[in-house]
Each structure stands twice: as C-alpha cells, then as structure tokens.
Amino acid sequence: MWPSAVALGRRAVAHQIAGASRAMLELACTHAKERVxxxxxxxxxxxxxxRLADALVAVEALEAALTAAREQANSDTAALAKAVAGRTAHTVARHCQQVLAGIGFTMDHPFHRFLKRALALEGLFGSADEIVLDVGRRLLAERCVPTLIEL
Structure with a gap:
C-alpha cells in the first residue's frame, strides 16, 4: 500500500515540476523575444x-518520462519520472535564469514563483540524486536489469 502511495505522490510532484518548468521556459522565451x-x-x-533549446529538450524529456510512468504505472517508472523531473527543474532554472538575466532575480518578474516552486517540490518524495542512488543500489542488490520502456 505504502509503495503505491509513494509512486502516486512522485508522479503528481513530477507533473507539478513539469508545469513549473514549462512556465519558466515560456517566460524566458517571451523575454528573449521582447528584450532588444x-x-x-x-x-x-x-x-x-x-540555452532555450537545452531547456526545451529537458522539458520534453520530462514529459516523455511522465507519459511512460502513466502508461507503465509502477514504482520504478514513477521514481525515474520524479528523478528526471528534479534534474529538469535544475536544468531549466539555470538556463532560463541566464536568459532572463537581472530581471529574473527580481520580485517584479513572475519567474521567481515558478523557480521556488520547482526547487521546493524537487525535494518531496526524494530528490533526484537520492532516487537514482536508491534505484541503483536496489538493482545491484537484486542483480537484475529492469525492462526498458517500449518506444
């Protein structure tokens, strides 16, 4: 019961991070088009x-991981989707902050809301580093290779 609840929580948090990451990317794209x-x-x-392309690739990869976690719902796919979400949040935040430059640090621009939300959510149900370490240790202990996601 508890592992399935954690898996659902991880998927939900990963979706929230995906939304925040997409919003950060849209704000940076809009700024880049308007700033002369x-x-x-x-x-x-x-x-x-x-920078914007790297952020877009990260967001698209996260959305693919979330689709896989939905289609093949188990604790492993949920954990890996959450790990991808955490890494995506950091990648998108770093690139978008650089594009936004000084305005991205101010409270006058909405970027800070999505940044704070994504980084706060990254720690819920385990950070990306913790999840990857746990999954890796479990796979080594079980001496098994998980089934890859069908493409």
Whole structure:
C-alpha cells in the first residue's frame, strides 16, 4: 500500500515540476523575444537560442518520462519520472535564469514563483540524486536489469 502511495505522490510532484518548468521556459522565451540588445531581440543570438533549446529538450524529456510512468504505472517508472523531473527543474532554472538575466532575480518578474516552486517540490518524495542512488543500489542488490520502456 505504502509503495503505491509513494509512486502516486512522485508522479503528481513530477507533473507539478513539469508545469513549473514549462512556465519558466515560456517566460524566458517571451523575454528573449521582447528584450532588444544591439538593435535586435536577444532571441536572435545563438547563445540564447542554445540555452532555450537545452531547456526545451529537458522539458520534453520530462514529459516523455511522465507519459511512460502513466502508461507503465509502477514504482520504478514513477521514481525515474520524479528523478528526471528534479534534474529538469535544475536544468531549466539555470538556463532560463541566464536568459532572463537581472530581471529574473527580481520580485517584479513572475519567474521567481515558478523557480521556488520547482526547487521546493524537487525535494518531496526524494530528490533526484537520492532516487537514482536508491534505484541503483536496489538493482545491484537484486542483480537484475529492469525492462526498458517500449518506444
């Protein structure tokens, strides 16, 4: 009973982190399109595009992990989806904060709400590092390889 409750909690928290990560990415994209530097929007600079692309890849990977956790509902897929969510939160926050620059640190911009929420949720039901360590130790102890997600 308890493992299934933890799995549901991990999936729910991972979905919340996915929403916060998507919101942070949208705020950074909007800012990049509107902020003009050297006579053109910063979204046209390659370095900014790379950061936004890396954040988008992380969010899309999280959403794929959440889909797999929903379709193959068990404690392992829920744990791994939560671990991916935690790492995604850090990746997206880091890249979007760089794109937003100084405005991202202020209370005048809504970015801080999503950042705080994602990072606070990352610790619930185990952080990404704790989950990966637990799953790895269990797999070593059981000497088994889990079934991979069907693509």
């Amino acid at each position: 530097q050297f006579g053109r929007p910063i979204a046209r600079f390659q370095a900014v595009r790379h």
